[in-house]
Amino acid sequence: MNSHNEIEKLPSRAWYEQLNLLNVLLLIFLFLTIFSGKNLMDENRPADVISGFKYFVKKFFPPDFSDFSLILESLGETFQIAIVSTFIAVIFSLVIAIGASRNVSPSWLVQTTRMFLNITRTLPSLIWAFLFVIFFGPTPIAGVFALTFYSLGYLGKFFSESFESMDIKVARGLKLIGANPVQAFLYGLWPNVKAQVWSQSLWMLEYNIRSASIIGLVGAGGIGMELNKAMEMASGFQRVTAILICILFIVILLDLLGQGIRRWITQKVNPKSISD
Amino acid sequence: MTILRTDRLGLIRNQKWLFQNLNIEIPGGSLVAILGPSGVGKSSLLSCLSGSETPNEGKIEFEINNGEIKNTQSIRPELGIIFQNLRLTEHVTVLENVLYGKIAHYGLKESILGFPKPDQQKAYQILSDLGIGKLAYKWTSQTSGGEQQRTAIARTLFQSPQIILADEPVSNLDTYYAGRVMGLFRNLATIEKKIIFCALHDPQLISRFADFALSLNPEHPEGWNLRKVKPKK
Numbered sequence: 001m002n003s004h005n006e007i008e009k010l011p012s013r014a015w016y017e018q019l020n021l022l023n024v025l026l027l028i029f030l031f032l033t034i035f036s037g038k039n040l041m042d043e044n045r046p047a048d049v050i051s052g053f054k055y056f057v058k059k060f061f062p063p064d065f066s067d068f069s070l071i072l073e074s075l076g077e078t079f080q081i082a083i084v085s086t087f088i089a090v091i092f093s094l095v096i097a098i099g100a101s102r103n104v105s106p107s108w109l110v111q112t113t114r115m116f117l118n119i120t121r122t123l124p125s126l127i128w129a130f131l132f133v134i135f136f137g138p139t140p141i142a143g144v145f146a147l148t149f150y151s152l153g154y155l156g157k158f159f160s161e162s163f164e165s166m167d168i169k170v171a172r173g174l175k176l177i178g179a180n181p182v183q184a185f186l187y188g189l190w191p192n193v194k195a196q197v198w199s200q201s202l203w204m205l206e207y208n209i210r211s212a213s214i215i216g217l218v219g220a221g222g223i224g225m226e227l228n229k230a231m232e233m234a235s236g237f238q239r240v241t242a243i244l245i246c247i248l249f250i251v252i253l254l255d256l257l258g259q260g261i262r263r264w265i266t267q268k269v270n271p272k273s274i275s276d
Numbered sequence: 277m278t279i280l281r282t283d284r285l286g287l288i289r290n291q292k293w294l295f296q297n298l299n300i301e302i303p304g305g306s307l308v309a310i311l312g313p314s315g316v317g318k319s320s321l322l323s324c325l326s327g328s329e330t331p332n333e334g335k336i337e338f339e340i341n342n343g344e345i346k347n348t349q350s351i352r353p354e355l356g357i358i359f360q361n362l363r364l365t366e367h368v369t370v371l372e373n374v375l376y377g378k379i380a381h382y383g384l385k386e387s388i389l390g391f392p393k394p395d396q397q398k399a400y401q402i403l404s405d406l407g408i409g410k411l412a413y414k415w416t417s418q419t420s421g422g423e424q425q426r427t428a429i430a431r432t433l434f435q436s437p438q439i440i441l442a443d444e445p446v447s448n449l450d451t452y453y454a455g456r457v458m459g460l461f462r463n464l465a466t467i468e469k470k471i472i473f474c475a476l477h478d479p480q481l482i483s484r485f486a487d488f489a490l491s492l493n494p495e496h497p498e499g500w501n502l503r504k505v506k507p508k509k
Contacts (some may be wrong), residue, residue, distance in 0.1 A: 038409075116293075170363045170364065170366075173357065174363075174379055176350040176357055177353070177356065177357060177377070177379065177435065177437075178379060178381075179376075179379040183382070183387070186387055187368075187372075187379065188365055191365050192366055192367045193369045195367070
């Protein structure tokens with residue numbers, strides 16, 4: 001207690017300590033946006049939004065579902081590309097991930113495989129597709145290769161991170177009481193990573209179905225190829241709308257389904273992770 | 277009857293000999309307690325005996341029934357290990373972890389079709405004897421430390437090896453189950469002529485259950501001592 005009833009003064013801080021940095025950042029962004037927007041508008045003719053919108057509606061609506069069976073067929077092809085490439089990528093990634101895990105592999109191997117994974121991840125799937133279309137011509141095979149390589153980069157990274165978070169001692173312990181290396185992996189390591197690997201693979205499948213619908217734009221098969229054809233036709237815009245609606249529908253459906261399955265897997269296989 | 281023999285065994289850890297010139301011969305039917313303060317090398321000695329660590333000096337051999345000599349590699353299926361940190365697979369059931377004890381006898385068939393029913397029944401029986409039968413189908417990760425320790429013990433009992441190496445197997449158990457587990461070990465030694473090594477702290481358990489006490493000396497690596505424990509009246 002202060003016996004003299006003196007008011008204790010709040011210690012002062014330097015002016016820069018009083019700034020709320022996040023608010024300052026927000027102001028900077030606001031300023032940059034106004035400045036850039038003005039710049040962009042200056043150089044181009046301001047768009048006539050209303051007539052543009054009228055033109056858009058007239059050209060794109062109503063959606064033309066007359067070739068619905070063709071759309072379904074190429075959607076099917078999209079699915080097939082995604083499923084095949086995801087499956088191949090999962091198998092290869094499991095092997096590559098062992099090489100990229102610090103707790104099991106020597107460091108030179110870890111460095112090399114990580115470099116490879118980084119490179120495959122740097123190129124977007126559309127560029128991979130473009131490259132493989134040059135290799136194989138405009139076929140779904142090009143799409144399969146493109147998505148396989150793209151997925152390798154992601155899955156290899158995900159899986160190796162899962163492996164690294166595991167306690168390798170369990171598998172070593174099983175080896176000491178007579179397990180062979182395959183059994184040691186199967187009973188000592190795999191049960192603990194299984195849920196993560198499944199969940200990551202399903203995420204990749206979802207992602208690949210989305211990618212598979214655009215890589216057709218450069219000729220790698222699937223619904224994207226139909227989209228491309230429709231765009232090039234003078235009267236094809238209403239078909240473009242129909243195709244886009246189909247893609248949207250599928251992607252939303254898939255998203256919900258994938259989320260549900262992944263939640264089920266994590267709860268079933270790893271009940272502890274419900275809380276995190 | 278199996279005989280465990282070490283010949284001038286020595287191990288260096290952090291540029292320091294933990295033990296040296298360790299010559300012991302343990303006949304089947306013995307329960308050996310390893311004692312000494314923490315960090316003296318009890319776990320390291322067990323690691324050497326289990327073959328997970330290579331000694332810097334000397335060798336370990338096992339003489340089995342017909343006089344055949346085996347080393348730590350070739351004896352593996354007959355070697356049961358209870359690790360200090362248990363090393364159970366977390367995301368499988370308690371029962372499966374117990375079944376892994378006989379992993380050396382299983383092959384591709386079991387990994388696809390699952391483990392044989394009679395084995396499952398036997399594993400369940402062992403769990404029940406240790407008071408955790410009702411946990412058989414629970415995820416191991418959801419059980420407590422003491423329950424996991426009993427699971428690891430059950431795994432080794434199910435394996436039923438000639439030699440059991442146990443690193444503080446009862447550290448997480450209450451007096452009742454500690455006595456019960458040590459009693460089971462005692463019977464395995466006396467009746468089935470197995471060799472059991474236990475790192476132990478509790479002097480009461482040692483005097484009640486052990487045949488030999490092997491103590492390591494932190495000051496002198498060659499100052500180890502193997503003595504017979506006086507039978508309790």
